[in-house]
Amino acid sequence: MPATDQGDPAEHFAIRTITETAARGYRTILSLKFPYDRASFPEPGSPELAAELARLDRVLPAVLGKVDIVTIGNEPFIESLPAERDARLNAFYETVARHVIDYRREHCGADCRTTLYMGALNRLDLPDRHTPAAERWMTFVRETPEIEGVDIHPHIPTPEDTQPFLDYILPRMRADQTFLVTEFSLVWYWKQHLEDTVSPDFAQRYGFAPGTKAWQVIKAAIDEPFGQRKWNDFLTSSPWFTSQAGFLQDQLRLYRSTGRLAVATYGFKQDDLMVTDFGPTKTPWLLNSVYAPYTVKPRGTGMSAPGFWLDAFKALQRG
Known part of the structure; x- marks a missing residue:
């Protein structure tokens, strides 16, 4: 998101590339990345938050109705100050999500091709990541009808460590919701x-x-x-x-076996x-x-x- 201050967001290389790809008939996902790992989240009602929402108002016209999925956030529990991975994180992302939802309804209509997910959760294989903020994140996903589901990034130390991600998110979503896996690996x-x-x-x-x-x-x-x-x-x-050697096949088999996978992508x-x-x-x-x-x-x-x-x-x- 900060890079969009450099000019027309539609001409930013990432957005231009993904919209051109979509125009050629490919299915596309765009994650909105908010890097707050070196600065505090803007407070409600602050000029800083108003500026962030104004950025969204410049970016969203370039992508809504063109890309298939917009993921609100990239890795919020990494792209934030450790001390603020609490209700402050939730308040910021919920504000952003509601703004995106309202903008899509007003400018893209009820049949807008772009669906919305919240993303993405990391290291759910570690019990200490099952925090009150993570729980509230999933509650917001579940209780917001316009959100289709959640994104996860299972970068893991063993193949078996993916299962805790699924065990965490699936019971916390509505039955009609699905999940994305826009990154995964054995890194x-x-x-x-x-x-x-x-x-x-x-x-x-x-x-x-x-x-x-x-x-x-x-x-x-x-x-x-x-x-x-x-x-x-x-x-x-x-x-x-x-x-x-069978990691990719085994992981996709696991994701697909849930019946709830929307899309999985892999580092190209x-x-x-x-x-x-x-x-x-x-x-x-x-x-x-x-x-x-x-x-x-x-x-x-x-x-x-x-x-x-x-x-x-x-x-x-x-x-």
């Missing part, structure tokens, strides 16, 4: 294995010293991208990675933030990506190399 599991020693066979085949750590191989691929086979050999020679490509200052303590988001433009040489002009997950990703599109 916290990958991080636990960055200090693992690579396979001796891989090290010998590709000239790495005995005892080389996984993070050092990833850093080498960032510094000088590998060929496709070399990158695949690194991943498939790592038992910690191959043991989770590596980006520059994922590879900056890579080391043993870096969160390895890059291992999630369907495409690997930063660790694998391109296949040709404008052709990023696929990562490990492409085959599973394509298969899941086919149902």
Whole structure:
């Protein structure tokens, strides 16, 4: 949202890209991100809150009736000051949600194609995240007829840790509501294995010293991208990675088994933030990506190399 102060929101690269994509017939979701992790939430009736709602009034005309889903919020319990993850968080997001609901009713009509979700909840596998503010969040979702459901981001340390997310949200929603999974991954599991020693066979085949750590191989691929086979050999020679090779299929099977999944999406490509200052303590988001433009040489002009997950990703599109 703050970026929309730079000019016409319809021309902001993120909004322009998603509306152009929608115009080509693709289904689209836009999350409205309110970063308050370095400043307090604006108080009700304050000029700061009025400015935030004025931003919405500039953004919403560009997306309502064009994108299929608008998610109100991105990761509110991360994009906030720790001390304010309480009723103040709820009051802000509820105010924003009501404003979006009213604007949609007045300007997009009863048959508006854009549906509304609240998003997104993180780390519900941890009991200490089941706070009064999280409970109120779900109560608002349940008791607001115009809200279709809630978004979750299950970035987890084991595949089994997704179930607590579902156990938390499903009983707290109306029977007619559904959920989104706009992000999910095993990133916290990958991080636990960055200090693992690579396979001796891989090290010998590709000239790495005995005892080389996984993070050092990833850093080498960032510094000088590998060929496709070399990158695949690194991943498939790592038992910690191959043991989770069915992660995408297993997770989608779990989400779909509820009968309540609206949409799940997955991280599509590596980006520059994922590879900056890579080391043993870096969160390895890059291992999630369907495409690997930063660790694998391109296949040709404008052709990023696929990562490990492409085959599973394509298969899941086919149902």
